[in-house]
Amino acid sequence: MTRPHALLAALLGCALMTNAAIAGGYSGPGTATRVTTVAAALSAADDTPAVLQGHILRHHGNERYAFSDASGEILAEIDDDEWPARTIDAQTRVRLIGEVERGLFKRTLDVDRVEIID
CATH class of the missing domain: 1.20.5 (Single alpha-helices involved in coiled-coils or other helix-helix interfaces)
Structure with missing residues (x-):
C-alpha cells in the first residue's frame, strides 16, 4: 500500500x-462521554456524542427544528431521511441520537437518528 x-x-x-x-x-x-440533556449539549465540546429525549417543538425550515427537554431547548438539524415512518408532532416523545456541533456563537445537535418513544 x-x-x-x-x-x-x-x-x-x-x-x-x-x-x-x-x-x-x-x-x-x-x-467520549455522551451527553443526555440539552443543558449538557449546550456546553459540550464539538462532536460530543448525544442521546437526548424530549419533544420536537417547531420547524425552522431547511431541516432545522427546535428540540426541548426538561433542561432547555436546542436547534436540531435533522436530514429528511432520518425521520421514522410515523408522523411526529410537538406532543410525540422522541429520542434524538447524534452529536453536538459547536458553531462560532451557538451549539446545535446534528441528528443521525430519530426514534419515537412509546
Whole structure:
C-alpha cells in the first residue's frame, strides 16, 4: 500500500470506530462521554456524542427544528431521511441520537437518528 492509501485507510478506520462508539459498543476509559440533556449539549465540546429525549417543538425550515427537554431547548438539524415512518408532532416523545456541533456563537445537535418513544 502506498503512503496516501495507508493514511486514507487509517482515517477511514478511525471514522468507523467513532460511529461504532455512538451506536453502542465499548464505553470504558478512552471513549467520549455522551451527553443526555440539552443543558449538557449546550456546553459540550464539538462532536460530543448525544442521546437526548424530549419533544420536537417547531420547524425552522431547511431541516432545522427546535428540540426541548426538561433542561432547555436546542436547534436540531435533522436530514429528511432520518425521520421514522410515523408522523411526529410537538406532543410525540422522541429520542434524538447524534452529536453536538459547536458553531462560532451557538451549539446545535446534528441528528443521525430519530426514534419515537412509546
